[in-house]
Structures are given as structure tokens and as C-alpha cells.
Amino acid sequence: MTHYADREINVDFIDALTTFIERVVRPVETRYAAELSTTGTIDPTAQLSERRALRRQSAELGYYSAHMPAELGGFGLNAATIAAAYRAIGRSGLLLADRGGVLPNVEGPYLSMAAFNDAQREQYLSPLMRAEIEGCFALTEPDSGSDAGNMRTKATLEQDTWTISGTKRFITHGAHADFVQVIAVTDPDAAPSQRHSAFIVDSGTPGLSVGGTYGTLGEDHPVDLVFEDVRVPTSAMIGERGRALPYMLSGIGRARLNIGALAIGKAEYLLSRMTDYAGEREAFGRPISKFQYVQQFIVDSSIEIEAGLGLMDRAAECAESDDHTARRLTASVKLYATEMLSRVADRAIQLHGGMGVTHEGGVERYYRDARAMRVYEGSTELLKWNIARWLGLKTD
Numbered sequence: 001m002t003h004y005a006d007r008e009i010n011v012d013f014i015d016a017l018t019t020f021i022e023r024v025v026r027p028v029e030t031r032y033a034a035e036l037s038t039t040g041t042i043d044p045t046a047q048l049s050e051r052r053a054l055r056r057q058s059a060e061l062g063y064y065s066a067h068m069p070a071e072l073g074g075f076g077l078n079a080a081t082i083a084a085a086y087r088a089i090g091r092s093g094l095l096l097a098d099r100g101g102v103l104p105n106v107e108g109p110y111l112s113m114a115a116f117n118d119a120q121r122e123q124y125l126s127p128l129m130r131a132e133i134e135g136c137f138a139l140t141e142p143d144s145g146s147d148a149g150n151m152r153t154k155a156t157l158e159q160d161t162w163t164i165s166g167t168k169r170f171i172t173h174g175a176h177a178d179f180v181q182v183i184a185v186t187d188p189d190a191a192p193s194q195r196h197s198a199f200i201v202d203s204g205t206p207g208l209s210v211g212g213t214y215g216t217l218g219e220d221h222p223v224d225l226v227f228e229d230v231r232v233p234t235s236a237m238i239g240e241r242g243r244a245l246p247y248m249l250s251g252i253g254r255a256r257l258n259i260g261a262l263a264i265g266k267a268e269y270l271l272s273r274m275t276d277y278a279g280e281r282e283a284f285g286r287p288i289s290k291f292q293y294v295q296q297f298i299v300d301s302s303i304e305i306e307a308g309l310g311l312m313d314r315a316a317e318c319a320e321s322d323d324h325t326a327r328r329l330t331a332s333v334k335l336y337a338t339e340m341l342s343r344v345a346d347r348a349i350q351l352h353g354g355m356g357v358t359h360e361g362g363v364e365r366y367y368r369d370a371r372a373m374r375v376y377e378g379s380t381e382l383l384k385w386n387i388a389r390w391l392g393l394k395t396d
């Protein structure tokens, strides 16, 4: 029988983090209440600078890198605790707590960075954990997304210099990062699992440019990153040549669990908004909470949130291992929770009636926000395909 790691949640950490969110992040977001109510968002430049300031405070307290192993300077907290932390961020309903305001999004330290060598740890990982610099991760391309192994970006070696050429698409934080982790084909004739290598490229390296920014229906502004004969030394390689796939996969289960937990937290926030509004709003001389169709929005959401929490628990129990059960459950919670959040956000709008579709009502932005979560870090359909395989079905 597989022995799974400790699944106890560190309650003291969650309490401290929640206090930080309420005492530090909420007052900052309150300053933007009028803008949020008029536009449904906060100006992207202001979001960027507020999150930078917040995550530095979070990093000073160790929260920002609490998931990283103790030998790398983190708290080494287990998967269950970190998932509970992302859930707390979702429950706060705060835009600035999300996306790297308190815990890392793509700009911050990932577990897979344990593969960095000593020099890379000193130059990149340590300042990243102190929130002094920011990164991004470049995998997707114009012609390869879910099918990432089919990428065209290539790196060729001449003496002690790699030359990287290609275009990466939808790169979150790509326009603001101090360095890029980029995956490229280095060994096209090797077995599919050994064709790709990972490199660190400093922004500002000649030949690397931002090709264009995508506006999206949510808060994301991913960019194209263009590599035109970008030259880096052999020391820029992460881990071993041809080993980008295991590098990318290490920690992916926990990343998916965290997205699922964040989505569950956001659904809980919307549930409380629905419950409050249903009690306050009156129609036909009584609170709308007395109508069964309205109750159904709340009851269905509550049941689905509880189901998500059960799945989150199961996934957290095994997320630190890398067997088929762990992969299946972490993919399942990411898939279920992001789909569920979209349903809950849709109900929250409907329950708020006309006010639901306005920025002023303050629930429509969760609907927009939820949508992209079903696409990145494994689309719903790709994850179903993978789960089928992990269940032993033939998929090719």
C-alpha cells in the first residue's frame, strides 16, 4: 500500500495568513472600491505595483515561499496546508490577494525549481523567494498548447553557447518578468520524453522581445515572447539536457491542487454573497430566500463546494507523491473545482438579478475570472483524457 505524506493542515499558519490578508491586503483593496464598482477591475498598472508591494511583505514573513522545502529557505509546509492557504485567498474575495499578491502565481518560486543548481539558486531562486525579482514560464506556442511536446522553439549548441529561436504564446507575466524559464527542443531525434530542455533567459538578453499582449475576459494579460537567435551560456540550462519533461511535471500535481483549492475558496465567497443577498432582497413582499428556485442556487452550490472540499482533501493526501492516483486526483480537483466555480459564479449572477450583471453588483467579475481557469494548467478536456489513461483506458 502506498504511504502518503502527512496531511495535517498547519492551522496556525492558515490563521496567520488569514490575518495578513485581512489586516494588510483588505485595506489596500478598499482604496480601490470605487474603481472596482465602476469598472469591475483595478487598473492593471496599479494591480502590478500593489501586488509587488504586498508580496514583498508576504515574503518578509515567509508566507510567499512557505511551500518551498526548508533546505531551500521555505517553511516546507505540506500540500494540505498550502492548498488550504490558496483556499483562504479565494475565500477573501480580494482581487489583490490573488495572482501573486500573497502566495505565488507564475511569477514566483515553484517547487520544480529545486532542480536549479547552486549558482541558479543563488542568482534566481533566493531573490525570487524574497520577492525581489520575478519570473515567468514559457511553454505554450502558437501551434502547440495542450500538445506541448509538439513545440517548434529550438535550441542549438555551438561550443559553449546555446542559441534559442521560436515564439512562445500566452505567457503570463512575460512582459514584467526579470527572467524567463523557457522550454525548447534540443534533441529532435531523441525519444519524445527526452527531446526538450529547460533554460533560464534573462529579460533584456539580445534577441528576446515581447511580441504582443492579449486582452482577456478576465484579469490576465498574457503575452507572446519572441526568441530570435537568443544566445545563452551552457550554465543557463536547468537540470540535465533532454530532461525538461520531468522538470515540468515535478510539482504539477501540487500546482493543480492549489488552483482547485483557490477555485473552491472563490466559490465559498460567492456562496456567502448569495446567502446575504437572498436574505436582504425582497420580491412579492418577502425575501427572495423564501423562493425554492432561489434556494436551489444556494443549495446546489453548497453541495458542490462540499464535494470539491472532499476531493481537495483526497488529493492533498497524495499530492506529494507522483503515482497515477496522485496525478488523477490532483487533475480531478483542478478540473472539478474550476468547472464548479463557473457554475457557482453563473448562479450568483442570476440570484442577483439585474444587479448581477453590473460591475457595481460585484459578482460578475468572478464569472469572468473563473473562465480562463478551465483552460490553463491543463484544460478540462486534456485532463479528462489524462484521467482516462490513468484509469487504464487506451487513449491512443
Ligand SMILES: Cc1cc2nc3c(=O)[nH]c(=O)nc-3n(C[C@H](O)[C@H](O)[C@H](O)COP(=O)(O)OP(=O)(O)OC[C@H]3O[C@@H](n4cnc5c(N)ncnc54)[C@H](O)[C@@H]3O)c2cc1C
Pocket: 106, 136, 137, 138, 139, 140, 144, 145, 146, 147, 169, 170, 171, 172, 173, 216, 220, 222, 372, 375, 376, 377, 378, 379, 380, 381, 382, 385
Ligand atoms: C490566461 C492564460 C494564461 C496562460 N499562461 C501561460 C503561461 O504562463 N505559460 C504558458 O506556457 N502557457 C500559458 N497559457 C497557455 C495555456 O497553457 C494553453 O492555452 C493551454 O495549454 C491550451 O492550449 P491551447 O490554447 O493551444 O489550446 P489547444 O491545445 O489547441 O486546445 C483547443 C481545444 O482542444 C481541446 N483539446 C486539446 N487536446 C485535447 C485532448 N487530448 N483531448 C481532448 N481535448 C483536447 C482543448 O481542451 C481545447 O478545448 C495560458 C493560457 C491562458 C488562457
